[in-house]
Amino acid sequence: MGVDKLAALRDLIGQLDRALIAYSGGIDSTLVAKVAQDVLGDRAVAVTAVSPSLLPADLEDARIQAAAIGIRHELIETHELENPNYATNPVNRCYFCKSELHDRLRELAQAWGYEYVLDGVNADDLQDYRPGIAAAKERGVRSPLAEVGISKLEVREIAKSLGLPWWNKPAQPCLSSRFPYGEEITLAKLQRVGNAEYYLRKQGWELCRVRSHGDTARIEVPQQQIADFVTMTDLEQLVNHFQSLGFTYVTLDLEGFRSGKLNAALGRDP
Numbered sequence: 001m002g003v004d005k006l007a008a009l010r011d012l013i014g015q016l017d018r019a020l021i022a023y024s025g026g027i028d029s030t031l032v033a034k035v036a037q038d039v040l041g042d043r044a045v046a047v048t049a050v051s052p053s054l055l056p057a058d059l060e061d062a063r064i065q066a067a068a069i070g071i072r073h074e075l076i077e078t079h080e081l082e083n084p085n086y087a088t089n090p091v092n093r094c095y096f097c098k099s100e101l102h103d104r105l106r107e108l109a110q111a112w113g114y115e116y117v118l119d120g121v122n123a124d125d126l127q128d129y130r131p132g133i134a135a136a137k138e139r140g141v142r143s144p145l146a147e148v149g150i151s152k153l154e155v156r157e158i159a160k161s162l163g164l165p166w167w168n169k170p171a172q173p174c175l176s177s178r179f180p181y182g183e184e185i186t187l188a189k190l191q192r193v194g195n196a197e198y199y200l201r202k203q204g205w206e207l208c209r210v211r212s213h214g215d216t217a218r219i220e221v222p223q224q225q226i227a228d229f230v231t232m233t234d235l236e237q238l239v240n241h242f243q244s245l246g247f248t249y250v251t252l253d254l255e256g257f258r259s260g261k262l263n264a265a266l267g268r269d270p
Contacts, residue, residue, distance in 0.1 A: 003161075005148050005149065005150050005154060005158070006035075006158050006161070006162075008148045009035055009144055009145070009148050009150065009158075010035055010038070010039050012144050012147060012148060013032075013035055013036050013039050013040065013118070013144055014039040014040070016040065016115070016116050017043065017115060017116075018040065018043040018044070018113065018114045018115060018116070019036050019040060019043070019044050019045075019114060019115075019116045019117075019118050020044075020045050020046075020047055020105060020108065020109045020112070020114040020116065020117050020118070021033045021036055021044065021045070021046045021047065021071075021117075021118045021119075021120075022047065022049075022101065022102070022105055022117060022118065022119040022120070022136075022141070023046035023047055023048050023062065023066065023073070023120075024048065024049075024058075024062065024120065025048065025058055025059070025061045025062025025065055025066075025172075026120060026169070026171060026172060027155055027156060027159055027164075027166055027167060027168075027169050027171075028120030028121070028122050028145060028152075028155055029046075029119065029120030030065055030069070030120075030159070030164065030166060031120070031145070031155055031158060031159050031162075031164070032118055032119070032120050032144055032145060033046045033066065033069055033071050034069050034071075034159075034162060034164060035144075036071065036118065037069050037070055037071040042072065044071055044072070045071070045072045045073075045074060045112070045114065046066050046071045046072065046073045046074070047073075047074045047075070047076055047105060047108060048062050048066075048073065048074075048075050048076075049075075049076055049077070049078040049101050049104070049105075050075050050076065050077050050078070051077065051078045051079070051080060051081065052081060052175075052187050052190045052191065053080070053081070053097075053174040053175045053176045053190055054174065054175070055172070055175065055194050055197065055198065056194075056198075057198060057201070058172050059075075061166075061169075065166060074108075076104055076105075076108065078097075078100050078101055078104055079100065080096060080097045080100040080101075081185065081186075081187060081190075083096050083100065086100075086176075086185070087184060087185050087186070088182075088184055088185075089176070089179055089180075089181055089182055089183055089184060089185050090181065090182075091131075091181045092131040093131075093176060093181070093185075094130065094131045094132035094135075095131040095132055095134060095135045096135075097132060097135075097174070097176070098131075098132035098133075098135035098136050099135040099138075099139075102117065102135060102136050102139040102141055103139065105117050105141075106139055106140070116142055117139075117140070117141045117142070118141070118142050118143070118144055119136055119141050119142075119143050120143075120145060121133055121136070121143035121145060121146050122143075122145040122146055122150055122151060122152050122154075122155055123145065123146050123149050123150055123151050124151050124152045125146065125152075126146055156168060170206060170207045171259060173259075175190050175193055175194050175197075176190070178193045178197075178209060178210060178211050178212050179193075179211075179212050180211075180213060183212070183213070183214070188246075189212060192212070192245045192246050192247070193210050193212045193217075195245050196210040196217055196241075196242055196245055196247070197209070197210045199238075199241055199242075200219070200221075203233065203238075205221055205225070205229065207221065207222055207257060208220060208221050208257065209257060211253075212247075215246075215247055215248035215249060216247065216248065216249040216250075216251060217242050217247040217249070217250050217251065218251050218252075218253050219250070219251065219252050219253065220253045220255075220256060220257040220258070221252075221256065221257055222256055222257045223255065223256025223257070224256075225256075226252070226254065226256060229252070230252070238250065
């Protein structure tokens with residue numbers, strides 16, 4: 001099935017004259033960028049938005065991956081944090097983030113002569129609570145993975161078959177997703193939680209989240225790794241580091257990591 005869907009993806013993108021890809025460096029947009037480069041060559045460009053909600057390490061990953069794929073890679077700055085509709089962190093925060101992003105990308109696409117803007121939304125994303133998808137659709141963005149019906153699992157299978165070494169890379173949503181809805185997002189808070197997660201990743205905990213609840217940091221790692229986390233981590237050093245970043249309390253979530261967990265407060269499955 002993956003082979004058939006890859007052929008359909010290539011056919012869909014190959015019908016476009018030129019395409020600009022909203023490229024985060026995650027495996028979804030990386031697969032779209034890879035296929036676009038394969039079928040369109042220099043008529044494809046990947047653009048990454050740089051803002052305080054993007055970890056510098058994730059930006060570096062995006063650069064490395066784009067270079068390996070061979071696609072032209074450009075950076076733009078976005079300023080969603082300046083929008084009170086975003087910074088106050090309402091339940092539809094992502095709508096305002098994607099509105100800012102795709103307004104900027106549409107301007108670039110028009111200036112550079114690219115008729116289409118593509119994103120990495122997959123078929124599974126359409127079943128989740130993703131207000132940002134509406135913002136993209138309102139601006140004419142196309143989602144080739146979703147159009148072909150490629151699921152998240154199939155994205156990874158196809159990426160692996162294409163030899164992309166990042167096929168199993170953990171998802172890294174923007175840092176604003178670490179805050180409960182209604183808690184104001186500031187530059188300082190984004191930097192604090194970003195530095196906390198970077199610390200954990202440097203310690204070898206690649207799949208992790210640091211959820212920020214006021215002055216409390218709530219660490220999530222996969223449930224099967226919790227025992228190892230407690231026994232293998234220098235907890236005193238960790239607490240001291242997190243407190244140096246500005247957290248007062250440091251906790252470990254015993255339920256373990258679950259993507260989109262903060263959406264549970266909305267009564268929706270994450």
